[in-house]
Structure formats: structure tokens, C-alpha cells
Amino acid sequence: MTDFTQTRQMFDIPDGMIYLNGNSLGPMPVAAPEKMTAFLRDEWRTELIKGWNTKGWWMQTNELGDRIARLIGAAPGTTVVSDTLSIKVFQAVSAGLAMVPDRKVILSDNGNFPTDLYMVEGLMRLKDDGYALRLPDPQDVLDNITDDVAVVMITEVDYRNGCRHDMKAIIEKAHHHGAVVVWDLAHSAGAIPVDLAGSDVDFAVGCTYKYINGGPGSPAFIYVAPRLLDTVEPFLSGWYGHESPFTFDTDFRPVPGQITRMRIGTPSIASFNLLSTALDVWDQVDMDDVHARAVELSDLFITQVEARCPGVTMASPRDPNQRGSHIAFRFEHGYACMQALISQGVIGDFRAPDIMRFGITPLFINEDDILKAAAVLEDILKNETWKEDRFQVRGQVT
Structure with a gap:
């Protein structure tokens, strides 16, 4: 059983803050400053270029990938860490298109995170070969999987309302029709x-x-099914994925049969250090325990908000099996209300046009936090605190 009292102590949450935004940026592990200092002091400073060998920097992409693989139900050797999520979306979709070259339709949904769609739009312009991006409503994705679809690109958990797609059903139908599926697990x-x-x-x-708590802009990951590792084409190819990078050949030859072929360029070892520190926490955690606890806390939050906060409407599915780990509520003045919450130490975020999001993250959130957050929201709505001028000013990041 996961000890959530212990994991709570492993994160540095500022005094007086109730942090319900781990779905957007996870908090800092307590061990992070010392781990980073040790990296600067004992690795970069002393080893310099030797560190690629003496400190094992070269293969950290794969080692961290295997640690993440445990959290996403993947086998060792199928996941690698590097680059950004946008780059990995581009890489995965382009690889999928290469597997079905006779088809021209990429299927997603109009609720997908915009960057994923932007990356596909750029890829289509680059290929300039008659590709089309089909964007039905999220609930209509299954009905739009037909014989002309090359790649289905879906974010499993909707970034706005937390609604969860049926992964097995979509894969089964896509494979039946000969399509490839790319999953974005940003909120999974x-x-x-x-x-x-x-x-x-x-x-x-x-x-x-986000939930993994690797720090602002920490690296992304990509998973490739073992059955594809020997044939997948890394459309974005760099020396880090070459089968013999230090021969410095002018032609690219991917590492045969390994996820290493999906590496591109030299990664940030400093960022890897922070991610590794966060994974030290996750190494002690069972995902089934996390989900069960998140459901308990989410249901408590929903019950409290609906009982105490008139005018706020739930936007997330009520069935916990149909949602991720954040709860969304609609409120006409959601942005101002969220700013009022933040001013009182309850940190969530806002997504246009009217959604207030609250991440329910059991590693550092407990019942007391949930009850206090609901009480603060009740007070803000009752006293219409959100109407204050200072809460109407839009920041660059919402």
C-alpha cells in the first residue's frame, strides 16, 4: 500500500498553500535542491565531458524511460525520455503515417490540446501530399474511424473537463480498420x-x-510497441538515435530493434537530474493506489462544491472511470473567481471560456486540503469577492 502521508512529506508545498494544480505543473520534491546541487558540484563541475561515460549521462534517456514505463503499463526497453511533448507528437504521428502510406486522413477531435493539432498541421504542410485533419466532437471519435484513416491521434484525458477516452475501444476499432493510433498521455x-x-x-x-513532478519544462517521453521497434521510421532523426553515433557517418541509420532509435538530439542532463528526483518518489508508489485515493478525494470535492457553491456547474464526468484526475467546474466568471482563489492560497487554474480546473493529486493532497478549498470557494462566491478589479486583469498565463 502506498503511504500518502509519507509522499506528502516528500514535496515542498509553501506554508498556507493548497496546491490543486498538479495537473498543470507538479510541485518541487523536497530532495530536488540538494540533488541539483550535487549534480552541479559532483558531476558537471568535476567530470565535464567525462560525465557522459563516468556518470552514465549517455543512457539516461533510456534509464528514465524504463522508470516511467512502470507508470504507464509498458515493458522495459519501450520508452525513452527526451525533447518536448510537441516534438514527440510530431515524431509519433509522422512515424504512424509512414506505416500506412496509402492513406491521407489523420483523425483527432476538436477537444484535443491545440499544440497536438498545430504539430499535425505543420506536418501536413511539410508533406504537402493531400493530407487532411479530421476533427469530430470527442464523443464521436469512434464513429469516425473508417477505412480512409491513417492515424488516430487522441489525448486520453481531455485537458479541459477531464473526460477520458476509451483506449481499448478506440484501438480495437482503429486496428480493425488498419489505422495506427497515437496516444497523448499528458493528463494520464x-x-x-x-x-x-x-x-x-x-x-x-x-x-x-504535470503529475510526474519533473519540474517546469521537464522532458517528454515516447513509447513504441515492441512489435514496431525494428521497423518504425523516426521522421525526426538525430545523432542520438544513430546506431553508431561516434563514427559520424553522414547518412542516418537508426539503432536496430531498440527504442533508442527514437532519440533525436543531445538532451538536458540537468533536467534529467530533476526528473530522476521526482521518480524517486514514484518508485515508492502504486498507480492503482493513486487512482483509488484520487477518486475518494475527487468525490469529496465534488460533493462539497455542489453543496456549498451555487452557480458553479460540474463539467467533468461523474463516473470516475470516465475521467482523469482533475475536476472541472463551469462558472461564468471563472477567470476572476480563480484569481480570487489563488489570492487566498488555493491554487487551481482556468481554461477558456469558463472552466476552473482543480487537480486532485493524492501524493500531496489530503481531505483537509479538499475541505478548506471548498470552504474558500464558498466564501468567494457568497461575498462576490471575484468582482474586485484586481481579479479582472488577465495574466499571460491562465
């Missing part, structure tokens, strides 16, 4: 149990700065 990894191997996933990508 570290939030809900994922079974990539058992679901016969082709490709999956995700970030590590």
Missing part, C-alpha cells in the same frame, strides 16, 4: 492507471512536468 501518466502493453498501443507520448 501519473494520474490514472494506464496499460499500454495490455491495450496493444502503437505509440504513446507524454510529458513529465
Whole structure:
């Protein structure tokens, strides 16, 4: 059993803050400053270029990938960490298109995170070969999987309302019609149990700065099914994925049969150090325990808000099996209300046009936090604190 009292102590949450935004950026592990200092002092400073060998920097992409693989139901040797999520989306979709060259339709949904769609739009312009991006409503994705679809690109958990797609159903139908599926696990990894191997996933990508708590802009990951590792074409290819990088050949030859072929360029070893520190916490955690606890806390929050906060409407599915680990509420003045909450130490975030999001992250959130957050929201709505001028000013980041 996961000890959530212990994991709470492993994160540095400022005094007086109730942090309900781990779905957007996870908090700092207590061990991070010392681990980073040790990296600067005992690795970069003393080893310099030797560190690629003496400190094992060269293969950290794969070692960290294997540690993340445990959280997403993947086998060792199928996941690698590097680059950004946007880059990994581009890499996975382009690899999927190469597997079905006679088809021209990429299927996603109009609720997908915009960057994923932007990356596909750029890829289509680059290929300039008649590709089309089909964007039905999220609930209509299954009906749009037809024989002309090359790649289905879906974010498992909707970034706005937390609604969860049926991974197995989409994969089963896509494979029946000969399509490849790419999953974005940005709001899944570290939030809900994922079974990539058992679901016969082709490709999956995700970030590590949300629930995994790797730090602002921490590196992304990509998963490739073992059956594809010897044939997948890394459309974005760099020396880090070459089978013999230090021969400095002018032609690219991917590492045969290994996830290493999906590496591109030299990664940030400093960022890897922070991610490794966060994974030290996750090494002690069972994902089924995390999900069960998140459901308990989420249901408590929903009950409290609906009983105490008139005018706020739930936007997330009520069935916990149909949602991720954040709860969304609609409120006409959601942005101002969220700013009022933040001013009182309850940290969530806002997504246009009217959604207030609250991440329910059991590693550092407990019942007392939930009850206090609901009480603060009740007070803000009752006293209409959100109407204050200072809460109407839009920041660059919402």
C-alpha cells in the first residue's frame, strides 16, 4: 500500500498553500535542491565531458524511460525520455503515417490540446501530399474511424473537463480498420492507471512536468510497441538515435530493434537530474493506489462544491472511470473567481471560456486540503469577492 502521508512529506508545498494544480505543473520534491546541487558540484563541475561515460549521462534517456514505463503499463526497453511533448507528437504521428502510406486522413477531435493539432498541421504542410485533419466532437471519435484513416491521434484525458477516452475501444476499432493510433498521455501518466502493453498501443507520448513532478519544462517521453521497434521510421532523426553515433557517418541509420532509435538530439542532463528526483518518489508508489485515493478525494470535492457553491456547474464526468484526475467546474466568471482563489492560497487554474480546473493529486493532497478549498470557494462566491478589479486583469498565463 502506498503511504500518502509519507509522499506528502516528500514535496515542498509553501506554508498556507493548497496546491490543486498538479495537473498543470507538479510541485518541487523536497530532495530536488540538494540533488541539483550535487549534480552541479559532483558531476558537471568535476567530470565535464567525462560525465557522459563516468556518470552514465549517455543512457539516461533510456534509464528514465524504463522508470516511467512502470507508470504507464509498458515493458522495459519501450520508452525513452527526451525533447518536448510537441516534438514527440510530431515524431509519433509522422512515424504512424509512414506505416500506412496509402492513406491521407489523420483523425483527432476538436477537444484535443491545440499544440497536438498545430504539430499535425505543420506536418501536413511539410508533406504537402493531400493530407487532411479530421476533427469530430470527442464523443464521436469512434464513429469516425473508417477505412480512409491513417492515424488516430487522441489525448486520453481531455485537458479541459477531464473526460477520458476509451483506449481499448478506440484501438480495437482503429486496428480493425488498419489505422495506427497515437496516444497523448499528458493528463494520464501519473494520474490514472494506464496499460499500454495490455491495450496493444502503437505509440504513446507524454510529458513529465504535470503529475510526474519533473519540474517546469521537464522532458517528454515516447513509447513504441515492441512489435514496431525494428521497423518504425523516426521522421525526426538525430545523432542520438544513430546506431553508431561516434563514427559520424553522414547518412542516418537508426539503432536496430531498440527504442533508442527514437532519440533525436543531445538532451538536458540537468533536467534529467530533476526528473530522476521526482521518480524517486514514484518508485515508492502504486498507480492503482493513486487512482483509488484520487477518486475518494475527487468525490469529496465534488460533493462539497455542489453543496456549498451555487452557480458553479460540474463539467467533468461523474463516473470516475470516465475521467482523469482533475475536476472541472463551469462558472461564468471563472477567470476572476480563480484569481480570487489563488489570492487566498488555493491554487487551481482556468481554461477558456469558463472552466476552473482543480487537480486532485493524492501524493500531496489530503481531505483537509479538499475541505478548506471548498470552504474558500464558498466564501468567494457568497461575498462576490471575484468582482474586485484586481481579479479582472488577465495574466499571460491562465
